[in-house]
Amino acid sequence: MNTTKNDNVSEKEARAEVSIEQKETEGLSQGQIVRRRFFRHRGALAAMVVLIFIVLLAFTSVGVTLWGLRIPGWWQYDWTEIPTVENGGRPTMSLLPEFLGGAGIQFGDHPFGQDEVGRDIFAVVMRGAQQSIMVMVIAGVVATVIGVVIGALAGYYRKATDSVLMRFTDIVITIPLIVIGSVLGNAFGNLGAAVLGVVIGLFAWTSMARLVRGEFLSLREREFVDAARVSGARDRRIIFRHILPNAVGVIVVNATLLMAGAILLESALSFLGFGVQSPDTSLGKLVSDNQAAFSTRPWLFWWPGLFIIAIALCINFIGDGLRDAFDPRQKKMPSERAMARAGRAGGPVAPVAAGAAGSEGGEQHTVTVGGEAVFTGDVTNYHDPRPEEPGDGRHEPLDPER
Secondary structure (H helix, E strand, C coil): CHHHHHHHHHHHHHHHHHHHHHHHHCCCCHHHHHHHHHHHCHHHHHHHHHHHHHHHHHHHHCCEEECCEEECCCCCCCCCCCCCCCHHHCCCCECCCHHHCCCCCECCCCCCCECCCCCEHHHHHHHHHHHHHHHHHHHHHHHHHHHHHHHHHHHHHCHHHHHHHHHHHHHHHHCCHHHHHHHHHHHHHHHCHHHHHHHHHCCCCHHHHHHHHHHHHHHCCCHHHHHHHHCCCCHHHHHHHHHHHHHHHHHHHHHHHHHHHHHHHHHHHHHHCCCCCCCCCCHHHHHHHCHHHCCCCCHHHHHHHHHHHHHHHHHHHHHHHHHHHHCCCCCCCCCHHHHHHHHHHCCCCCCEEEEECCCCCCCEEEEEECCEEEEEEEHHHCCCCCCCCCCCCCCCCCCCCC
């Protein structure tokens, strides 16, 4: 009997959860539902705010150079300037108040310190962050476009097309990405961060292609694709207007992961000397240039490494939030108060038999419907008082295990 009670309680809770979810998404489009779920993910929301702050800080502080046009920033030093060394090159920033034994909250002229030649580390790190972010975005876009096109063609056309494209993908996968990046980065790294981003993107698309192919193999068998095909739609329209929008969740999530991997790969290549070349710089190159000063001037090593970790973590958290937002199986557990309110509004529930072992006539139980007792006594010999259904000769005794 306890099993019956537990089953009915579980059923009631499940119906309450469905009712709450239906009310929350009622009248909303798919885009609105995804956006609402994403903004409920606190980790992804905080990561997005931090990433936006880093991007704005990097591109507004020291300015941007586009096709020879210089747009100055609000920071007093440029990343190529060599001002007078202050405070022995140590950071002038202090975040410890005076009453705690510190120098007070102040930033000074060189909050991140200065390197061995006197360059302002804040300006240099901001320039490195610009280049690394540029490589990350370009590589992510290029890899996403190539992976989506190859995966879509292989998954939709199958047969010979699928075999050729997937075997080519397997060949690219077998070659370590760090080796390809080292060879091509050494050849094209001196052309700038944009070219390096394109080179990385040309060989980082394999995981995207495999995921998109799997989605297309599944979606092409759906009824809406058959309906579009019967109505005379061309393959290009079916791929880009019917199937691709339904695979956007997988594409967006994997694109964020590609970007996170791209900035780490760029840092590794620049650290090895195969990425961005002098006189320009990047976060990985700064770590490589200042690794020898780790024991004497550790701040030269800390700041670029901190920005690399922060950007990669932010991208991963955003990708995690997008995955939860696009996945319909991800549900937020409602509060007990919301469950109780939805349960009361859900109407009658299945009959529940409750009680304990009774007297001589058998077990005494109370049968409740919608929370109201309708019978108390021996449920073994209890007959349903409802009128007989057409074609039903008689009612069986109420089974307490039902």
